[in-house]
Amino acid sequence: MIQISEKYAGVATQHFLGMTYETRPMYYLKISQPSDNPKKIIWMDCGIHAREWIAPAFCQWFVKEILQNYKDNPRIGRFLRNLDFYVLPVLNIDGYIYTWTTDRLWRKSRSSHNNGTCFGTDLNRNFNVSWCSIGASKNCQDITFCGSGPVSEPETKAVSSFVESKKESIVCFLTMHSYGQLILTPYGYTKNKSSNHEELIQVGQKAANALKKKHGTNYRVGSSADILYATSGSSRDWARDIGIPFSYTFELRDNGTYGFILPAAQIQATCEETMEAVLSVLDDVYERYWNSDSAGKVTPATVVLGLLVSLVSIF
């Protein structure tokens, strides 16, 4: 991340968010073109669940695409006129490292409970929204353990304090997961729908269509309670309920053939198609707030894998 902020100094800057349980620093990348006008914020986080490796890979790809193309690509360039991107490539750093060193299928954080006899909170059950009411467990041994209380975990605290402090400016909250090939809208804790549900579905469906055009991959769109399962304490639901209008969970490839252990050979295609989906959402968000009439032509992004490799080596 340091390399990126150096190479793209002025546009990409690294900022401290908080510390993980195992005292590792959490940094987000702010991509912002300096200007006088006030900006709205797009938030993206990846890797809240440790084993979902394709998600942090996508966050890196996204950053690369924006930084490599904002100068030459009008579609991306116009976003940066009025939007700042805040990207947190790995939210659950401790868990992620644990999947590299010890257990590839670990999901939770690495916080210690019950006098060191039990480890890990499901960070996506730990947010302060209908906390632990449904689809989560009060038992630390379970994989959906909601923690000792709402926002009990330092990682959750770091993200929610920051997002809360910027909530007036954040228009879009995207949280990337795998697997399942889904675009999920609020809510998981109830079958009730958010006030802008219809619009969220429309925007989501358009994104799924754009995604499918790239490599033929099918994504389904719906509220979490409808098409996935009941959950409480999720970051997406919390973000929506503090007023962020566009809040989505993306569940990336695949559909169960490899699941969490997606072959490396599929990383690029997955990132390319997901990029189309996210750009589609951004188009809609941008239209809604800035009613742009200059629909810039989308030029195909040139792929520089060397940069991706160096991005990967940072983590």
Place this chain on the structure above:
Amino acid sequence: MPPAASTPPAPRPGAPRPAALLLALALSLAGPGLQAAGPGPGSPGVPGVAGVPPPGLLRQAARAALHFLNFRAGSPSGLRVLAAVLRGRAATMRNPPALCFSVPLVISLGGSSVVGIFHQISSQNHVDARRTCRVDLEFTAERYGPEADGRLGRCSARVVFRRQQPRPAVNVTCARFMETSRRRREDLLLYKRAKRLRAPPGATSMPDSHGWIDPSLRPMWDLAFLGSSYVMWERTTQTLHYYMAQLSSVNQWKTNEDAIDFDYTVLLHEFSTQEIIPCRIHLVWYPGKPLKVKYHCQELHTAQEGSGTEGG
């Protein structure tokens, strides 16, 4: 209607039949207004029909049917996975049949389009796991594995879920996506490659952390999936469904006798709880013969241990 038999009836995997179409009789769909086209990709909705099964229930049934089919076919070259649900209906086993999912009493229409209303209604019907549920459905399946060429085969099935009990009763027919003779040839090739394989030493992870499966070890993976199909069929209910996440250890790989004798541990991923369940499986396979399989799954602290055996 007689109660479902405790041993599931054998499926008819459509092996010797040349026709590509399904048996129409089980699916004449002439039920008392419970028939509907499921809201699968591209399929039109039936507006205002409150008895449309939740799409999740139809997918559950499709998965159970395919796991059962894969197990019964006993062919590691002929494994199939779900592509898409086409249509289906669900009812209890009583006479007259009732819905086996709950329907909200108040449905707000809010001026949405017809298809939008349909989607809203059907997605609000949720599975009632307390009732026995018979699901009749049509779906498409594709070949499992890297040889999948995008070709889809149509399947029809009747699946009975019994109040969250294991072993859903399955009656399933799928159009062949491969000539029988070719499948037999591929099984034989797999068998020969398996016989020449030396098991990797110790605890191995297949795939490795980066999703890589050594092509030479592919027969082992396919057989592991075949054995897991039995386990996953038994354990699939209205709400639980499984994927094979990883082959975590090979305890024994014996090829000196005629049959392949394979004792291994897989990690199954249960999707609705997100839990990882280690299962030790012991199978004996010979091309063309029914699969013999025993298993024992480690349960979470909350549930009981689960094991099963088939063939002998």
